[in-house]
Amino acid sequence: MTNESLVVIGSGPAGVSAARAFREAGGRGRVRLLSADPNPPYARPPLSKDFLRGESGEGDIALEGPGDDVEVTLGDPVVELGEREVRTASGAVHPFTRCVLATGAEPMRPPVPGADHPDVRCLRSLASSRELRSAARSARSAVVVGAGFIGCEAAVSLARLGVQVTVLCPESVPQQQRLGRDAGELILHWLKAEGVSVLRETRLESVTEGHRVHTELVPALDTDLVLLATGIRPRIGLAEKAGLAVERGRVHTDEHLRTSRPGVYAAGDVAFAHNPSAGRALAVEHWGEGLAMGEVAGRSAAGEAASWDAVPGFWSEIGDHVLKYAAWGDGFDHACPASRDGGFTVWYERGGTAVGVLTCNADQDYERGSELIREHRAIPPL
Structure with a gap:
């Protein structure tokens, strides 16, 4: 038996990933995932694309669940984050020794x-x-x-x-x-x-x-x-009410996704997380980064020395065109386009080093670009 327990707040990519990673890393005790959304976990990227067009259904966009040994409660938002327990709108109280905030963001x-x-x-x-x-x-x-x-x-x-x-x-x-x-x-x-x-x-x-x-x-x-389609606002109300450190409208964390309160982690849209590869904290709103940050938070909560040090990246489909983008996300001095056979690449640099890459039908450049960005190297000759 163990007195350990994990509460994950949010059923998006960061929340589901955190619960699953906690178990995979050997986290013991009771694990609860609490969500304000009444629907089982689902992928958001199709909502503006194939799902909106009716080309896929709800079964097609369902996310793999956090695991059979994770208790999932839907449609009951958390309204208070206490020292060692959370309270939901229905009045339910859930104690924890570790908690992951993955409350996401809302349209602005x-x-x-x-x-x-x-x-x-x-x-x-x-x-x-x-x-x-x-x-x-x-x-x-x-x-x-x-x-x-x-x-x-x-x-x-x-x-x-x-x-x-x-x-x-x-x-x-x-x-x-x-x-x-x-x-x-x-x-x-x-x-x-x-x-x-x-x-x-x-x-x-x-x-x-x-x-x-x-x-x-x-x-x-x-x-x-x-x-x-005018942007999003991170849901930081719980964190602010609980007195967690907030910076630039997000919950401040270190590279292990630890917040200012011991035992409480934050991941995904709601986090302003230090990235050691970037050398600074970053605000990220990408689906894939929600998965990655959630995994780091879950493994950290289980006691592993996990850290978030990847270059943030995502894909976008505009009609039949697939864009792949990786960048630190806080600006560039120069954008340098380069034609590719059947596609294109745009390299972004600041201070003589690569800080971003955008590709269409140029996967090799995308992979190479992520490496150059992470290693703070110059963009390649055009």
Whole structure:
């Protein structure tokens, strides 16, 4: 018998990965995974792509569970993180000797009139993707606010469902600040090839009557559907209430994902974690990094000397085009594009060293780029 017990808060990639890794690393005692989401664990990337288009079902996007010896409670959010126990909305109290915060993030609505209207949609959960897919069946037109990866993916999916889509892009090309102008021009071309209209350097000013969109350039744009793809906000309410150290809107951790409170770890979107390879703390919102950080948190909670030192990376599918991106994520001095047979690569450098790589049909560059970034080496000759 043992008095050890682990409570994991959150059923996304970081939470499921943490519970599974804790067991794999020899963690003993009772393990509970508590989730506010009423649905069993599922993969989020398809929600803006094949699931939204109806090409895959809920069974196709189900995540492998944390294990048969992990107790999973759904639809009962944790409302208080105590010293050695958590309390849920239903009043249940769960004691722990170790706890992993994997509370994720929620969609961020811009502070403009009408953005909080019930008819203005966001896309983050399985429920929201179901609702958006249902609404698209009767919609002739849609406005997608934001030209990040989720906005671009969802815009193409809606267009393929027969909806006339307009994207409001705040920059001169999609993701210019993040990826540079050359990559943004390519993404813009892909969107237009799918029949998506892009209003560039255009910001949302208000939404009236639920479906009338107002911008500085277009005083009134009537549409059947409005989707906000304007970023996310980490769910740090529990951590703040519990007095954990918070920095830049996230829970501060070391490379082992330990927070300022002994026995409490944080992983995924909610964490601002030190990465020894980067030499600084990083904020990461990638699905794959949620899995990786969750594994480190789970193994650390079980007593292993695990650390998060990988270069953050993810994939995005915009129509038929697959982008692979790896970067520290905190800026670059120069973006250097290079053509490849049937694809392209963009190298990002700062201070003479590689800090990022973006590829399309150039997997060798992606793998090489991750290595160069991690080792703080120069980008290769173009």
